Amino acid sequence: xxxxxxxxxxxxxxxxxxxxxxxxxxxxxxxxxxxxxxxxxxxxxxxxxxxxxxxxxxxxxxxxxxxxxxxxxxxxxxxxxxxxxxxxxxxxxxxxxxxxxxxxxxxxxxxxxxxxxxxxxxxxxxxxxxxxxxxxxxxxxxxxxxxxxxxxxxxxxxxxxxxxxxxxxxxxxxxxxxxxxxxxxxxxxxxxxxxxxxxxxxxxxxxxxxxxxxxxxxxxxxxxxxxxxxxxxxxxxxxxxxxxxxxxxxxxxxxxxxxxxxxxxxxxxxxxxxxxxxxxxxxxxxxxxxxxxxxxxxxxxxxxxxxxxxxxxxxxxxxxxxxxxxxxxxxxxxxxxxxxxxxxxxxxxxxxxxxxxxxxxxxxxxxxxxxxxxxxxxxxxxxxxxxxxxxxxxxxxxxxxxxxxxxxxxxxxxxxxxxxxxxxxxxxxxxxxxxxxxxxxxxxxxxxxxxxxxxxxxxxxxxxxxxxxxxxxxxxxxxxx
Amino acid sequence: xxxxxxxxxxxxxxxxxxxxxxxxxxxxxxxxxxxxxxxxxxxxxxxxxxxxxxxxxxxxxxxxxxxxxxxxxxxxxxxxxxxxxxxxxxxxxxxxxxxxxxxxxxxxxxxxxxxxxxxxxxxxxxxxxxxxxxxxxxxxxxxxxxxxxxxxxxxxxxxxxxxxxxxxxxxxxxxxxxxxxxxxxxxxxxxxxxxxxxxxxxxxxxxxxxxxxxxxxxxxxxxxxxxxxxxxxxxxxxxxxxxxxxxxxxxxxxxxxxxxxxxxxxxxxxxxxxxxxxxxxxxxxxxxxxxxxxxxxxxxxxxxxxxxxxxxxxxxxxxxxxxxxxxxxxxxxxxxxxxxxxxxxxxxxxxxxxxxxxxxxxxxxxxxxxxxxxxxxxxxxxxxxxxxxxxxx
Numbered sequence: 001x002x003x004x005x006x007x008x009x010x011x012x013x014x015x016x017x018x019x020x021x022x023x024x025x026x027x028x029x030x031x032x033x034x035x036x037x038x039x040x041x042x043x044x045x046x047x048x049x050x051x052x053x054x055x056x057x058x059x060x061x062x063x064x065x066x067x068x069x070x071x072x073x074x075x076x077x078x079x080x081x082x083x084x085x086x087x088x089x090x091x092x093x094x095x096x097x098x099x100x101x102x103x104x105x106x107x108x109x110x111x112x113x114x115x116x117x118x119x120x121x122x123x124x125x126x127x128x129x130x131x132x133x134x135x136x137x138x139x140x141x142x143x144x145x146x147x148x149x150x151x152x153x154x155x156x157x158x159x160x161x162x163x164x165x166x167x168x169x170x171x172x173x174x175x176x177x178x179x180x181x182x183x184x185x186x187x188x189x190x191x192x193x194x195x196x197x198x199x200x201x202x203x204x205x206x207x208x209x210x211x212x213x214x215x216x217x218x219x220x221x222x223x224x225x226x227x228x229x230x231x232x233x234x235x236x237x238x239x240x241x242x243x244x245x246x247x248x249x250x251x252x253x254x255x256x257x258x259x260x261x262x263x264x265x266x267x268x269x270x271x272x273x274x275x276x277x278x279x280x281x282x283x284x285x286x287x288x289x290x291x292x293x294x295x296x297x298x299x300x301x302x303x304x305x306x307x308x309x310x311x312x313x314x315x316x317x318x319x320x321x322x323x324x325x326x327x328x329x330x331x332x333x334x335x336x337x338x339x340x341x342x343x344x345x346x347x348x349x350x351x352x353x354x355x356x357x358x359x360x361x362x363x364x365x366x367x368x369x370x371x372x373x374x375x376x377x378x379x380x381x382x383x384x385x386x387x388x389x390x391x392x393x394x395x396x397x398x399x400x401x402x403x404x405x406x407x408x409x410x411x412x413x414x415x416x417x418x419x420x421x422x423x424x425x426x427x428x429x430x431x432x433x434x435x436x437x438x439x440x441x442x443x444x445x446x447x448x449x450x451x452x453x454x455x456x457x458x459x460x461x462x463x464x465x466x467x468x469x470x471x472x473x474x475x476x477x478x479x480x481x
Numbered sequence: 482x483x484x485x486x487x488x489x490x491x492x493x494x495x496x497x498x499x500x501x502x503x504x505x506x507x508x509x510x511x512x513x514x515x516x517x518x519x520x521x522x523x524x525x526x527x528x529x530x531x532x533x534x535x536x537x538x539x540x541x542x543x544x545x546x547x548x549x550x551x552x553x554x555x556x557x558x559x560x561x562x563x564x565x566x567x568x569x570x571x572x573x574x575x576x577x578x579x580x581x582x583x584x585x586x587x588x589x590x591x592x593x594x595x596x597x598x599x600x601x602x603x604x605x606x607x608x609x610x611x612x613x614x615x616x617x618x619x620x621x622x623x624x625x626x627x628x629x630x631x632x633x634x635x636x637x638x639x640x641x642x643x644x645x646x647x648x649x650x651x652x653x654x655x656x657x658x659x660x661x662x663x664x665x666x667x668x669x670x671x672x673x674x675x676x677x678x679x680x681x682x683x684x685x686x687x688x689x690x691x692x693x694x695x696x697x698x699x700x701x702x703x704x705x706x707x708x709x710x711x712x713x714x715x716x717x718x719x720x721x722x723x724x725x726x727x728x729x730x731x732x733x734x735x736x737x738x739x740x741x742x743x744x745x746x747x748x749x750x751x752x753x754x755x756x757x758x759x760x761x762x763x764x765x766x767x768x769x770x771x772x773x774x775x776x777x778x779x780x781x782x783x784x785x786x787x788x789x790x791x792x793x794x795x796x797x798x799x800x801x802x803x804x805x806x807x808x809x810x811x812x813x814x815x816x817x818x819x820x821x822x823x824x825x826x827x828x829x830x831x832x833x834x835x836x837x838x839x840x841x842x843x844x845x846x847x848x849x850x851x852x853x854x855x856x857x858x859x860x861x862x863x864x865x866x867x868x869x870x871x872x873x874x
Contacts, residue, residue, distance in 0.1 A: 403790070404791040408787045409786050417805065419789070419803060
């Protein structure tokens with residue numbers, strides 16, 4: 001079984017992406033103050049309005065306290081012990097974008113299997129690679145530009161398309177939204193900007209790859225996707241980080257605006273470093289993601305496979321404003337060892353005849369805690385809104401926890417909202433059946449878990465689905481027996 | 482701390498009076514409760530368990546509290562205030578002012594032939610706050626059917642803050658029914674705490690037929706193996722009524738079974754809330770737990786919050802919850818209209834069919850039949866007088 005040999009190999013390596021790249025990185029001194037915010041803005045050569053946006057967010061953040069309602073034990077975060085800006089491309093160039101990518105960086109992304117060279121055009125995916133606070137390279141830009149599609153890092157977008165950025169930045173997630181959104185708005189570094197013009201169907205998958213490399217830094221990326229009327233885009237996001245004993249903070253914002261009759265698919269395979277088997281280290285993944293279905297008949301689907309991070313606190317949400325808009329949320333969250341995840345979604349129905357579907361599959365093993373938390377809200381005018389939610393949890397082992405916290409708030413009499421949840425363990429019968437046929441218990445668990453998560457994995461683009469399937473097996477390695 | 486102030490001051494002024502007029506074993510808990518209440522104050526809506534009910538607002542008006550003489554030689558109840566969550570502000574407030582403790586004690590292996598009925602009638606000339614305290618103790622292998630009814634006999638504003646403590650000894654069977662039929666000016670806070678031993682069967686049914694503002698809390702601790710707990714509830718609310726049911730079932734040991742079914746019919750501008758938490762502690766293997774909350778919103782202005790929660794720390798368990806919010810089936814209505822049933826009648830039939838699922842589970846046939854009639858009349862809007870009660874005439 002070749003597949004199995006691969007699994008063993010990866011499992012022995014535990015976290016395959018835990019290496020560190022030796023590259024000269026310019027790191028801002030630790031700590032956060034108005035001067036730091038100004039400095040980040042200056043380094044990026046930002047216009048006045050953006051600096052003001054950052055400063056307002058920073059001042060608001062100072063008045064807020066870190067929320068504690070999650071079903072999580074967050075380690076104390078010392079916001080003054082984090083560096084808010086790290087630039088690994090500094091050596092190569094001083095005028096913004098490097099002309100030649102540092103070979104070390106190139107090697108890093110090669111190692112991660114990210115096609116930065118267009119010779120890898122066969123993969124048919126355009127990639128924006130972000131390391132620490134800076135976008136390293138965005139591929140296929142010219143080809144996309146022919147159709148009027150803008151795909152670049154957000155820093156570049158600020159310079160080249162300031163009107164678009166100004167119009168949409170903070171329109172879906174205002175900086176007052178929550179504590180981490182305010183922090184991100186003050187210090188956000190790089191991320192991707194996507195604009196699909198009216199009526200254009202994006203010909204390839206767009207993808208961003210995030211990598212934390214430098215020690216003692218946090219990553220604060222910001223992604224903004226605007227899909228105009230009748231347009232379509234499928235967007236993928238992946239992430240990894242080196243293995244370290246310290247907790248690294250990752251507080252991102254993703255904003256999506258969907259126009260009339262447009263469709264956006266957003267897929268994430270989140271594989272930040274989860275900490276070691278004793279629960280030491282790992283990334284704190286505290287993210288705000290939200291899509292606004294602005295136009296009538298618009299569609300948005302979130303698909304996420306969460307296997308990494310020591311702490312995951314994220315709720316990709318949809319505001320269904322346009323009439324007849326449709327939103328979907330598919331999630332598989334796997335926690336092992338001492339990982340903690342509190343994740344789910346919010347579906348806010350404002351328009352008439354809006355529909356949303358939530359399929360969440362939680363798998364907990366080791367001593368981990370895995371929670372689903374979701375809100376379905378139907379506003380007064382959301383006539384005939386329809387929601388279906390289904391949350392299943394699978395427990396592997398007797399020391400882990402699986403929790404479900406769904407919230408429903410219905411203000412319209414013509415709405416139909418349904419929620420169901422189940423929690424169970426892998427049935428002995430299924431295991432026995434597999435064992436009888438010569439499949440080892442470990443393989444059988446992998447098989448059953450993959451079958452259990454199939455509803456979600458099927459929604460992922462193909463290459464991603466294969467990767468996610470392997471990840472599922474690897475994350476659960478050692479959880480059985 | 483505005484709403485709390487009047488209660489703190491009242492206690493300080495009347496402490497002597499209260500102590501003189503009630504049994505010593507109840508007084509022993511008052512000062513501690515006073516300290517808890519003064520320190521905590523009413524829970525705000527930010528507290529997860531009080532998200533849907535504004536406690537401070539309900540307790541803000543000026544109510545009278547009756548501190549009249551009660552029998553001070555009532556037999557001491559050692560379980561008094563040991564089952565309830567004494568750190569909760571509402572429990573503490575009740576402990577401060579409760580003048581007597583209604584006690585139902587069923588001895589080992591005993592089984593009273595008839596159901597025990599506790600009828601609480603609210604009557605008075607002035608707005609009044611009632612601090613009712615009930616203690617139910619079933620010793621080993623005891624059985625009992627207990628019915629608690631809340632009524633209001635005068636059109637006056639009443640605030641009830643009751644604490645019910647229930648202890649079920651090993652092998653006991655308890656059927657407990659709570660029926661609320663008051664009026665729009667009444668506010669009710671019920672805090673029920675159950676401690677259940679091994680091999681028990683506990684059925685609790687709560688019916689809110691008519692009320693103003695109601696919040697029912699029910700916490701169950703499963704302390705012994707092989708016990709079953711069933712919590713059922715039905716709510717019929719219209720006008721400006723507000724009903725919030727909040728339950729926690731705490732599975733502390735293995736091999737227990739819990740089921741919950743709550744159904745709401747909301748009309749006009751009524752607000753309904755249901756939050757049920759199932760907690761399965763580490764080691765509570767072979768737990769089965771099921772939670773269902775179904776709601777019918779009949780108008781656009783009615784509002785329903787529902788929050789079924791599972792918190793599970795053991796792997797060999799079967800737990801599920803489901804909740805729905807919907808409206809009447811148009812096809813069913815159409816079918817009945819076709820057959821000459823008026824729209825009003827058809828809607829009534831559907832509502833009644835929806836809600837009776839809860840009542841059908843009641844094993845006590847006489848009570849079940851009476852409730853079916855009551856629900857029917859309630860849905861027709863006829864319920865203001867209670868069957869067989871001479872007080873309102």
